[in-house]
Amino acid sequence: MSHKISVVIIDDELPARNLIKAYLKKHNNIDVLGEASNGFEGIKVVQELKPDVIFLDIQMPKVTGLEMLEVIDNPPFVIFTTAYDEYALKAFELNAIDYLLKPFSEERFDAALQKAIDGKEKVNKKVISKTVEETHQLKNERLTRIVVKKGSELNVIPVNEVVYIEADDDYVFIHTADNKFIKSATMKHFQENLDKAQFVRIHRSYILNISKINKIEQYDKESYVAIVNENCKLKVSKSGYKLLKDVLSL
Structure with a gap:
């Protein structure tokens, strides 16, 4: 310089x-x-x-x-x-x-x-x-918000507004009811730092806010689908279903 x-x-x-x-x-x-x-x-x-x-x-x-x-x-x-x-x-x-x-x-x-x-x-x-x-x-803190940028705007998303988080190579998509944001972060980061009683890794590609689940349906013999609404249906892996059962006390 x-x-x-x-x-x-x-x-x-x-x-x-x-x-x-x-x-x-x-x-x-x-x-x-x-x-x-x-x-x-x-x-x-x-x-x-x-x-x-x-x-x-x-x-x-x-x-x-x-x-x-x-x-x-x-x-x-x-x-x-x-x-x-x-x-x-x-x-x-x-x-x-x-x-x-x-x-x-x-x-x-x-x-x-x-x-x-x-x-x-x-x-x-x-x-x-x-x-x-x-x-x-x-600091052993749980995430209470996620900060993302969309265009030139900075957005602070309270975690209770997050519907699910989706893996995408070196990035994740943060899905809310009305929007989708991209962030450079790992699924591991969110899995470790979000409240495990609220967010479950239902699949290698998805972390789901269980309060947003409408119902869980069997897809075939050993796989399930978590239904948030008609336009949002997420695959649940075998291990993800076990985690869901534990958290939801099914």
């Missing part, structure tokens, strides 16, 4: 954004293009302005920094600015240019900025997806 380096700051706390801007003012080769106070604004600013580097808070309301980053096409260099707990930080250490643990000194800030200027490591979407998965596992 020998040219003037463009930067966007995304943090829900104004004092944190102001501190970063104050530190950046001392660097003549930095051009602050804009800032955002949440993930929705953040994705719009990054996609419109295409900065070289983003300073990104992780814990933000509505959409986290990681969820935002996960749906950005061709993510820029990223420096996380976070008060996240030390266990989750272990998952981030190798997956971005750097992270700054709040409160951070100017010296520590300058060291992180220099890494971005040197441009030795660019964040990778698959790595970020993996980091999101690892974070849920480290």
Whole structure:
């Protein structure tokens, strides 16, 4: 990065954004293009302005920094600015240019900025997806929402609105009653992090929200079909049927 380096700051706390801007003012080769106070604004600013580097808070309301980053096409260099707990930080250490643990000194800030200027490591979407998965596992959280992008819009889908999830190579389709969204993620991630009392892997291709099932019909001798409605009938494998029986206490 020998040219003037463009930067966007995304943090829900104004004092944190102001501190970063104050530190950046001392660097003549930095051009602050804009800032955002949440993930929705953040994705719009990054996609419109295409900065070289983003300073990104992780814990933000509505959409986290990681969820935002996960749906950005061709993510820029990223420096996380976070008060996240030390266990989750272990998952981030190798997956971005750097992270700054709040409160951070100017010296520590300058060291992180220099890494971005040197441009030795660019964040990778698959790595970020993996980091999101690892974070849920480290914090032992159940997914309560899924963040996806459709066109230029960021969508936050509460999991109780998900009808089923369908495998498609390196992607999944998230089906709701009214829409279908594509996301770069694994079925394994959803199988491990969704509530197992609500979501069942009924087939290698499907994870189904059991509250959406209308009925289960036998298809042939050892196979079944889960019927959501007239237009949504999903194959149930032998192992999937056993899981359904256990969860539904049939």
